[in-house]
Amino acid sequence: MESSCPSCGSPDAAEIVYGLMDFETFRANPGIVLGGCCVSVEDRRCRACGTNFRSDGVPVDPRESFL
Ligand SMILES: [Zn+2]
Numbered sequence: 001m002e003s004s005c006p007s008c009g010s011p012d013a014a015e016i017v018y019g020l021m022d023f024e025t026f027r028a029n030p031g032i033v034l035g036g037c038c039v040s041v042e043d044r045r046c047r048a049c050g051t052n053f054r055s056d057g058v059p060v061d062p063r064e065s066f067l
Pocket of ligand 1: 005006007008009010046047048049050051
C-alpha cells in the first residue's frame with residue numbers, strides 16, 4: 001500500500017527531503033518537499049491537508065518530533 005495521509009486519507013503525498021539539496025535536483029523532482037535542516041521522523045507531507053507523516057505507517061509521537 002502506498003503511503004496515505006493518516007489525517008485525511010489522501011494518497012497524494014510529497015516526499016520530504018531534509019538537509020541540503022542542490023537546486024537542479026529540486027527542480028527536477030517537483031514531488032519533493034524541502035524539510036529544512038532539522039531532520040524529523042516524518043518523510044511524507046500530505047498535499048491535501050499539509051500533515052507530515054511517516055511513509056512506513058508508524059504513528060508519529062509528537063514528543064519525538066520536538067527533540
Ligand atoms: Zn491529509
